[in-house]
Amino acid sequence: MAQHHHHEHRGDDLKQAAQQQLTESGEQWTDMRAAVFDALATFTQPASAYDIAAKVSDARGKKVAANSVYRILDLFVGTNLARRVESANAYVANDHPGCLHDCIFLICDDCGKATHLDDDQLSGGVRKAAEGSGFKATRPVIEVRGQCGDCAD
Structure with missing residues (x-):
């Protein structure tokens, strides 16, 4: 990753x-x-x-x-x-406002916590797929819903 x-x-x-x-x-x-x-x-x-x-x-x-x-x-x-x-x-x-990149959020459906994850390969793949379809992505939104580690235990 x-x-x-x-x-x-x-x-x-x-x-x-x-x-x-x-x-x-x-x-x-x-x-x-x-x-x-x-x-x-x-x-x-x-x-x-x-x-x-x-x-x-x-x-x-x-x-x-x-x-x-x-x-x-x-x-x-x-x-x-x-x-x-x-x-x-x-x-x-944004706890790093001078840094531009796409964000991925992992959102816990139980406690509501949203964990910010950086994965340039994944977000870059989304941008590349969009461009391959003739679409210019200005802000990919990737959100994954589920349970955080604390709530899953």
């Missing part, structure tokens, strides 16, 4: 890497965007825009609409700060 190696950021280091990636993409790191990223980064499982909006609302002391959070999450996905777990309509912070 071809693994993709990268530096994973945590805590303040993750926030700094995200801010750098966003500004290098030509976008501004606003207080609201920082609050959404901070909230997203605290979740251990994929979080919906409503979950994130509730956490940001609590932190800011005023209601934040989920549609505002959705717009920011779309920006984050587009600039590689977050990944969207399609089957759950939820998001996870």
Whole structure:
């Protein structure tokens, strides 16, 4: 299996890497965007825009609409700060925002945990198959549902 190696950021280091990636993409790191990223980064499982909006609302002391959070999450996905777990309509912070590659998610149907896996050979094969059919894949989505090791035991 071809693994993709990268530096994973945590805590303040993750926030700094995200801010750098966003500004290098030509976008501004606003207080609201920082609050959404901070909230997203605290979740251990994929979080919906409503979950994130509730956490940001609590932190800011005023209601934040989920549609505002959705717009920011779309920006984050587009600039590689977050990944969207399609089957759950939820998001996870990308702990290596400066590294572009396709993601594979292993999603536990019991506990909801989504484990990010890098396998450039597999995702490259999906891209190659798409191109062989005359299709240009911009973002392959590979999600595998089942039981994580903890729940299977």
